Amino acid sequence: MKLRALCGPPLCLLLCLLFQSGLSQTVVKSLPGLPGDLPFYLETGYIGVGELDDVQLFYYFVESERSPRDDPLVLWLTGGPGCSALSGLIYEIGPFTFNYEKSTRFRPSLKLNDYSWTKVANIIFLDQPVGTGFSYANNWESYNINDNISVAESYEFLRKWLKLHPQFLSNPLYIAGDSYSGVTVPRVALEVDKGNEAGLEPKMNLEGYVLGNPLTNYDSDLNSRVPFAHLKGLIPNELYESAKTDCNGKYINVNESNADCVDDLKAVNLCVENIDTANILEPNCVTQSPKSTVSDRWDPTLINRDPSPLLLPTERASRVWCRNYNYLYIYIWASAKVVRDALHIREGTVEKWVRCNKTLSYTSNFLVVIDIHKELIKRGFRVLIYSGDHDMVIPYVGTQAWIDTLNLTISEDWHAWFVDGQVAGYATLYSSFPSLFTFVTVKGAGHTAPEYKPKECFALISRWFDYLYI
Template sequence: MKPRALHGPALCLLFCLLFQSGLSQTVVKSLPGLPGDLPFYLETGYVGVGELDDVQLFYYFVESERSPRDDPLVLWLTGGPGCSALSGLIYEIGPFTFNYEKSSRFRPALKLNDYSWTKVANIIFLDQPVGTGFSYANSWESYNMNDNISVAESYEFLRKWLKLHPQFLSNPLYIAGDSYSGVTVPMVSLEVDKGNEAGLEPKMNLKGYVLGNPLTNYNSDLNSRVPFAHLKGLISNELYESAKTDCNGKYLNVNESNGDCVDDIKAVNLCLENINTGSILEPKCVTQARKSTVSDRWDPTLINRDRSPLLLPTQRAPRVWCRNYNYLYSYIWASDRAVQDALHIREGTIEEWVRCNKTLSYTSNVLVVIDIHKELIKRGFRALIYSGDHDMVIPYVGTQASIDTLNLTISTDWHAWFVDGQVAGYATLYSSFPSLLTFATVKGAGHTAPEYKPEECFALISRWFDYFYI
């Protein structure tokens, strides 16, 4: 007898039961572009959050290659907001990346990353908030996001994920991320600890948090671009001193009536308009003919700048290598149906994959997280904050200024840290018993640091996870 097909409510009930039982989690054995079976454990899946699990958050989970049972468990939140977890995984800290020498425009090739953080940690790479990467919602209302909703859904995801993976409950837990996630990572960390206090299950073994090139205080972070530009020799002493005096040290949202300050900011912008803010050492990508960008105020765009990698340089511009062109491969690879099948992406749930979704309906309603850092420190958590010292998107001087407002005791003052006998950056260790906060710069790195200096950042995180001196 032929089985009767399921329709309507019966089919919906079946899917709900499958999702609730954790059967949407799948082990990935191989990936297009990487020969042979994967030499590491990769799991992908969806976890429903929000009302009636309307939001389906997609994740990649990679077990530690060292000791999955003992090594830390890390929830990694890529910035944006709206930048895919795959971007953090493949360009920053994950176990594989693109092999540019063997890739063609239509067939990207992969290779293993010798400096993957998964060599020393179990990492969940989460596509958050909804509308990012492969995460989706069943109703349009659920796409309306802000910082608080995003944090609540990330926390709910983590609780449900750990219920499905109870073997990791005893592992030291760290919440981590970079760029815009400098806002959400501390907030999620605090939610985890408050949930533990309230007796919510499962109880999590939270030990601390990690932030790279983080947004901490929107106005002061962006304001720090002017003193950073002066420190790096991009604007003259005379212009900097004039702007500092005329603008009273405040370079954002300049009052039009302050003509001297307006003129100074125009001159500053003229000096910086052809500088790559992600890394002042690298070429700026020119994708189309444009008018002068000189204006009297900073451009209040998203923190992660990602010009479309599908546009080639114009004929007016020389054909120079630009880092943004590397991102083209992620669009080609992640949009390939064979890749999506390998990752077990639910067909028809997203229109197209983009590295950083700038069309999100997202309201940034938390602009300063200093008080959250203070609360986490009071609760006794460890923290690592690192910055590329050539990043002008969120300059290290702004991050350092934010840390200064925490009024912590300096245990070990500014000092060099080394990789292979060479200076890899500088660090300061702060204490407020029982908390310890480490701030480190990564020499020569941009936004964000692991993409530019993978070996140095791997050494940094390995030492920090193992409680070694930096």
């Protein structure tokens, strides 16, 4: 008997939505652009959260290549807000990335990532909040979100995911992310611990959290950009001293009536306008880039074309010589039907995939999370904060400043850490029994540190997960 004969149109529609919103997990055996079967376990799927599971959060899960049963379980939340988990997976810490030498604008090629964090950890890459990547909602109201809703939905997702994967309940659990996830990751970790205290099932084996170049205190993080620019020699000393005096050390939300300060900051901007703030060693590319093309279609011919005389080919990257152009390949790849089929994306749910969705209806209502860090430290969790030391988006000096306000005891002061006999950065270890707090810089890395220094970041996370000295 047909369903229509059993119910009226409104009920049929509701049942169809509920059916579409059912839990789904699929093992992916192969991926377009990567020859042969995958040498790692990849699962993709949707988990419904919110009222009537109206929000469908998409995820990628990769088992550890070392020991899935014993290695940590990590929930990775890419920043933004609105940047896809696929970006963190492909460009930062996942098991595959693009092979730029063999890729064309029509056929991106993939290769295995020798420094994937999935070699030592099980990682869930979550498209959050809704409207990010391949996550979607069944009604428009659910797209109106804020920090509180994002945290609540990420926590609900994790609870439901672990109920479906109980074999990972005993694994050490870490919540991790970078950039804007500095706002949400600590709060998700706190929700997990509060849920454990309240007896909510399943009980999670939370051990700590990991953050890279995290937004933590909006005003002070952004205010640190001018001192950072001076520290790195991007602005002359005379200009810095003038700005410090005229602006009284406050470089954001400046009163327009303070003409001297305004003029100083205009001069600062002129000094850094041709520099990529995500990594000050790289040029600021043309404005038409994949990072800002949510409403405008990207142009694949940009891969080999740029009007700026600053952007000349280099020996390291003779063809794709501007980092932003690397991101074009993910648009081509993720938009292909064969890729969506391989990942088991539900048809008709996301018409146009974007790497970072700048059109989210998102309200940032919790931009200072220092007190959350204090609470988690008091509760005894391990913490790793790492910062690419060439990032001017969230400079490491600003991160150091808020860490100092935690008033932790230094157990090992500022010291170099090494990879293959070379300085990979500097570290400070803190203790506040029973919590262990580690702050690490990554030499030469930018805003998304593993993207720039994959080998060093892999060594860092491997040591930290295994409780080894950094």
